[in-house]
Amino acid sequence: MKKAxxxxxxxxxxxxxxxxxxxxxSLILGADLVRISDAVFARYxxxxxxxxxxxxxxxxxxxx
Amino acid sequence: MTISMNWxxxxxxxxxxxxxxxxxxxxMTARDRESTLAKYNDxxxxxxxxxxxxxxxxxxxxxxxxxxxxxIPSEEPEPESASSEIPxxxxxxxxxxxxxxxxxxLSEEPAGESPPATDVSDGLVEYFRDTPxxxxxxxxxxxxxxxxxxxxxxxxxxxxxxxEPAFDRSAPEKPRPIAGRIxxxxxxxxxxxxxxxxxxxxxxxxxxxxxxxxxxxGIFTVSLSFAGISVFADIMMLIGAGxxxxxxxxxxxxxxxxxxxxxxxGFVNLILRTGAKWCYENEKEESQT
Numbered sequence: 001m002k003k004a005x006x007x008x009x010x011x012x013x014x015x016x017x018x019x020x021x022x023x024x025x026s027l028i029l030g031a032d033l034v035r036i037s038d039a040v041f042a043r044y045x046x047x048x049x050x051x052x053x054x055x056x057x058x059x060x061x062x063x064x
Numbered sequence: 065m066t067i068s069m070n071w072x073x074x075x076x077x078x079x080x081x082x083x084x085x086x087x088x089x090x091x092m093t094a095r096d097r098e099s100t101l102a103k104y105n106d107x108x109x110x111x112x113x114x115x116x117x118x119x120x121x122x123x124x125x126x127x128x129x130x131x132x133x134x135x136i137p138s139e140e141p142e143p144e145s146a147s148s149e150i151p152x153x154x155x156x157x158x159x160x161x162x163x164x165x166x167x168x169x170l171s172e173e174p175a176g177e178s179p180p181a182t183d184v185s186d187g188l189v190e191y192f193r194d195t196p197x198x199x200x201x202x203x204x205x206x207x208x209x210x211x212x213x214x215x216x217x218x219x220x221x222x223x224x225x226x227x228e229p230a231f232d233r234s235a236p237e238k239p240r241p242i243a244g245r246i247x248x249x250x251x252x253x254x255x256x257x258x259x260x261x262x263x264x265x266x267x268x269x270x271x272x273x274x275x276x277x278x279x280x281x282g283i284f285t286v287s288l289s290f291a292g293i294s295v296f297a298d299i300m301m302l303i304g305a306g307x308x309x310x311x312x313x314x315x316x317x318x319x320x321x322x323x324x325x326x327x328x329x330g331f332v333n334l335i336l337r338t339g340a341k342w343c344y345e346n347e348k349e350e351s352q353t
Contacts, residue, residue, distance in 0.1 A: 001322070001325075001326075004318070005318070005322075008314060008315055008318045009315065011311075011314060012311050012312070012314050012315050013311075015307050015308075015310065015311035015314070016307070016308055016311040016312075018307055019303075019304045019305070019306070019307030019308035019309075019310075019311060020304065020308065021304070022300050022301075022303050022304030022307060023300075023301060023304030023305060023308065024304075025300050025304070026297045026298070026299075026300035026301035026304055027297075027301070029296065029297035029300065030297050031295070031297035031298050031300065031301040032295075032297075032298065033301075035295065035298060036288075036293065036298045036301065036302065039291065039292055039293045039298070040288055040291060040293075042292070043291045043292050044291070
C-alpha cells in the first residue's frame with residue numbers, strides 16, 4: 001500500500017507540475033478567461049445544461 | 065556368454081539402483097547421503113549375488129523411505145556400526161518419529177538364531193539370515209546396547225518420571241461459546257458496529273465520487289480546448305486547468321479506495337476477530353485463569 005501511495009503521489013505531483021507550468025505559460029502568453037468563456041458558451045449551451053441539472057435535482061427531491 | 069550378460073545386467077541394475085537412491089535421498093545432507101550410498105555400495109560389494117540382493121532390497125523408493133523415516137540430520141560423523149545396519153522400516157508408528165534403532169551387539173546374539181523379524185522386512189530378513197555378517201575388528205568398540213532410552217518406551221511402561229512426548233494426538237479443542245457475551249456482542253454489533261461500518265462505507269463512496277468528479281471535470285476542461293478555441297494561450301490555460309483539476313482527483317479517488325480497504329474492511333475484521341476471542345473461550349485459557 002505504501003508503494004501504491006508513493007506511485008499515486010508521484011503521478012499527482014508530476015501532473016500538477018505540468019498543469020501549473022501550462023497555466024503559468026498561458027498567463028504569460030496573455031490568455032483571457034472572458035474570451036475562453038465566450039468560445040465555450042458559443043459551442044455549448046451551458047446555461048441550459050445547468051438548468052437541466054437543477055430540474056433533475058428538483059425531481060429527485062420530490063420523489064423522496 | 066550367459067554369465068557375462070547376467071553380470072552386465074547386474075551392474076546396470078546396481079548402478080541404476082544407486083543412482084535412483086541418490087536422487088531420492090536428496091532430502092538428506094550431503095554427508096549423510098554419501099554415507100548411505102557408501103553403505104549400499106558396500107552391501108553390493110559384499111553380496112555374492114547382486115540380483116538376489118536387489119530383489120531383497122526392493123525398489124529404491126522403498127529403501128529411500130526406510131532411510132528417510134526417522135532421519136535426523138547428523139552434525140557428528142555417524143558411528144561405524146550404524147552404517148552397516150539396514151534402516152528400520154516398520155517400527156515407527158504413523159506421525160511419530162522413531163529414534164534410531166539401537167544396534168545389538170553381535171556377541172549377545174545366540175548362534176543359529178535369526179534376527180528379530182520386526183526390524184527389517186521379510187525379504188531383508190531372509191537375505192541377512194543367509195548372508196554371514198562380516199567380522200568386526202576387535203579394537204573397534206562395541207556400541208552400548210542401551211545407551212539411551214527413548215521417552216516413548218518409558219511412557220509405555222507406565223513410568224511416571226518419564227516425560228510424555230511433545231506430540232499431542234488428541235483432537236483439537238472446540239472453543240466453548242459464552243452465551244451472555246454473544247448476546248452482548250450481537251447487541252453491540254447491531255447498535256454500534258453496523259452504523260459505523262455504514263458511515264465508513266459512505267465516506268469512502270463520497271470520496272470516490274469526489275475523486276471521479278474531479279477527474280471528469282479535468283478531462284472535460286481539457287476537452288474544451290478543442291472546442292473551437294483558436295488562441296494558443298487560451299488552449300494552454302484550459303489544458304493547464306484541466307490537468308490541475310484531474311491531478312487532484314487521482315489521490316482523492318485512491319484515498320477512497322484506501323478508506324474502504326483499511327478503515328471499513330479493517331474495522332469489520334477487527335470486530336469479528338475481537339468477537340471470536342471474546343465470545344468463545346478455550347479450555348486452555350480457562351485453565352490458565
